[in-house]
Amino acid sequence: MWIETIVMPREEPAAEYRPAPQRDRSAAHAAACVMGEQFRDTVLSYLQSHALMDSVKWVSAPGSIPLVTLHCTSNVLEQLQREPRFEAGxxxxFSVY
Structure with missing residues (x-):
């Protein structure tokens, strides 16, 4: 059975919030897209190195946030949840009528 799984990088508890300095939004978006692509590559590398790609039906394209959506088996989800670099669930x- 295929399930939809969301994977994000595990974050350390944040310190006190400080607003970022103003900067060009296009540069910030480009940097975020690079981070999103790097994270997707990290997830795919993990799946390949652990021989889990046969249990993955679909992987989302990289975006502007480090988040990957997979259609996979529950075994893949369990493996991703054990990996300390990832938060996965x-x-x-829900049904819409």
């Missing part, structure tokens, strides 16, 4: 499904 099932996406919420």
């Amino acid at each position: 099932r996406s919420l499904t």
Whole structure:
């Protein structure tokens, strides 16, 4: 059975919030897209090195945030949850009438 799984990088507890200095939004967006692509590559590398790609049906394209959505088996989700670099869980499904 295929499940939809969301994977994000595990974050350390943040220190006190400080607003970032103003900067060009296009440069910030480009940098965020690079981070999103690097994170996707990290997840795919993990899946390949652990021979899990046969249990993955679909992987989302990289975006502007470090987040990957997978259609995979529950075994893949369990493996991703054990990896300390990732936060992984099932996406919420609901019926719409």
